[in-house]
Amino acid sequence: MTQPVAVVGGGLAGSELALQLAGRGVPVDLFEMRPAVATPAHGTDLLAELVCSNSLKSDDAETASGLLKRELRLLGCRLLEAAERCRVPAGHALAVDRTLFARAVTDLVEAEPLVRLAREERRDLDLPPVAAVATGPLTSPALSSALALHFGEEHLHFYDAISISVGAEALDPEAGYWASRYGKGGDDYWNIPIDRERYRALAAFLREAPVIEKRGFEDTRCFERCLPVEVIAARGEDALRFGPLKPKGLADPRTGREPHAVLQLRRETRDGSLMGLVGFQTRLARDAQRELLSVLPGFREAAVLRWGAVHRNTFLDAPRLLDAAQMSRRRSGLFFAGQIAGVEGYMESIAHGAVAAVNIERFLRGRESLLFPPETLLGALQRHCAEGGSPYQPMNVNFGLLPPLSARRLERKRLYVERSLDALKGFLATRDCGLNA
Numbered sequence: 001m002t003q004p005v006a007v008v009g010g011g012l013a014g015s016e017l018a019l020q021l022a023g024r025g026v027p028v029d030l031f032e033m034r035p036a037v038a039t040p041a042h043g044t045d046l047l048a049e050l051v052c053s054n055s056l057k058s059d060d061a062e063t064a065s066g067l068l069k070r071e072l073r074l075l076g077c078r079l080l081e082a083a084e085r086c087r088v089p090a091g092h093a094l095a096v097d098r099t100l101f102a103r104a105v106t107d108l109v110e111a112e113p114l115v116r117l118a119r120e121e122r123r124d125l126d127l128p129p130v131a132a133v134a135t136g137p138l139t140s141p142a143l144s145s146a147l148a149l150h151f152g153e154e155h156l157h158f159y160d161a162i163s164i165s166v167g168a169e170a171l172d173p174e175a176g177y178w179a180s181r182y183g184k185g186g187d188d189y190w191n192i193p194i195d196r197e198r199y200r201a202l203a204a205f206l207r208e209a210p211v212i213e214k215r216g217f218e219d220t221r222c223f224e225r226c227l228p229v230e231v232i233a234a235r236g237e238d239a240l241r242f243g244p245l246k247p248k249g250l251a252d253p254r255t256g257r258e259p260h261a262v263l264q265l266r267r268e269t270r271d272g273s274l275m276g277l278v279g280f281q282t283r284l285a286r287d288a289q290r291e292l293l294s295v296l297p298g299f300r301e302a303a304v305l306r307w308g309a310v311h312r313n314t315f316l317d318a319p320r321l322l323d324a325a326q327m328s329r330r331r332s333g334l335f336f337a338g339q340i341a342g343v344e345g346y347m348e349s350i351a352h353g354a355v356a357a358v359n360i361e362r363f364l365r366g367r368e369s370l371l372f373p374p375e376t377l378l379g380a381l382q383r384h385c386a387e388g389g390s391p392y393q394p395m396n397v398n399f400g401l402l403p404p405l406s407a408r409r410l411e412r413k414r415l416y417v418e419r420s421l422d423a424l425k426g427f428l429a430t431r432d433c434g435l436n437a
């Protein structure tokens with residue numbers, strides 16, 4: 001019999017991965033450190049515990065979250081089936097009773113004859129020849145140190161400082177100009193000039209605005225290169241102008257002069273519907289973030305689609321460290337899945353576990369790894385992790401990750417969904433994903 005694959009971490013990605021491998025006839029040793037070693041956010045000893053919201057997001061057919069669920073159903077996702085059995089009423093969202101769900105997944109794993117569940121912390125990478133690490137954003141400190149040694153400290157992010165993102169329709173088209181600094185590259189940034197008076201008001205606002213209270217386990221230590229804007233503002237009147245609001249090389253073509261300060265926005269999705277405020281990570285309270293957009297020039301409405309935040313999140317610089325099959329470029333047979341491997345969110349982590357199982361099983365059989373079609377969100381997640389820019393930013397699924405479709409807005413979402421499910425059905429029918437092992 002094959003030596004069991006070691007899966008480290010019995011969270012969302014690790015539990016799905018273990019069950020999927022077992023479903024393909026592969027024996028697994030699944031290591032989960034709780035309850036012997038706690039994390040700062042988990043409260044039970046159950047596998048697949050949801051640490052915060054109980055929502056696995058929308059199941060509406062015309063949303064990206066809904067499409068991901070449809071793709072996962074085609075792949076026989078075990079945790080999604082469990083979630084459906086534990087759902088609570090929540091409109092279009094698939095929300096679950098957290099404890100019932102975690103209990104259901106634990107039962108599935110414990111009942112699986114090919115999975116041996118070991119309640120043990122793995123503190124290093126001294127693992128069998130084929131192994132997967134799925135230890136999530138709260139990976140234990142000992143294992144984090146081992147990962148830093150394996151990959152180099154600079155490739156492991158410990159805190160995630162999230163910048164504010166807005167819907168493109170929130171931007172006033174008269175208030176800025178497209179350009180890149182010193183004209184290098186394409187005109188990829190939307191630049192909003194800020195005059196001296198507005199700048200002063202903004203700096204004063206940031207110094208005074210309320211920030212979100214720290215939770216006990218959250219350390220506010222952040223990388224110097226991604227400090228929250230309110231921390232920068234507190235360092236001095238001009239600190240923002242020498243930081244994220246630097247105007248150098250960004251002359252306004254309408255006046256020919258460099259403004260006092262410039263706020264830059266960059267596309268976060270291929271269709272440009274989501275725009276991120278560059279370098280504007282913040283832990284301001286939500287009301288204050290809303291108000292911030294009224295202090296800044298250039299926003300017609302406060303359509304915040306992603307709130308700024310700072311929280312502990314251990315993840316790898318996936319595009320530089322892992323190949324598209326989620327395997328370490330430095331050690332053949334060592335795979336990664338879930339949030340540690342550069343995805344963001346509950347469903348995305350489950351999906352990443354399911355996709356990893358396909359390629360681990362193929363690896364065991366000496367087959368080439370598979371990339372899911374680019375028209376699917378499963379394929380888009382693989383590609384984002386393999387090709388994302390630097391510094392790497394984990395992403396929730398969204399339609400902007402898919403190749404663009406030219407159709408009217410209302411029709412577009414339906415077409416994305418149809419195209420993806422057709423592509424996935426064709427792919428599963430013609431590629432050996434080990435589903436019938």
Ligand SMILES: Cc1cc2nc3c(=O)[nH]c(=O)nc-3n(C[C@H](O)[C@H](O)[C@H](O)COP(=O)(O)OP(=O)(O)OC[C@H]3O[C@@H](n4cnc5c(N)ncnc54)[C@H](O)[C@@H]3O)c2cc1C
Pocket residue numbers: 008009010011012013014031032033034039041042048049051052053054120121122123134135136137138139140143311312337338339340344345346347349350
């Ligand atoms: C405070 C907080 C709030 C969040 N809120 C949300 C939210 O509302 N919605 C959302 O979609 N996402 C949220 N996330 C992100 C969420 O954690 C992930 O999306 C998801 O849980 C990641 O799945 P995972 O399997 O990668 O990690 P996890 O589900 O965290 O699983 C990792 C498992 O590995 C175990 N482990 C860690 N180190 C070791 C070790 N050395 N040896 C053995 N076992 C180990 C852990 O105990 C854990 O069970 C939140 C994250 C945090 C930190």
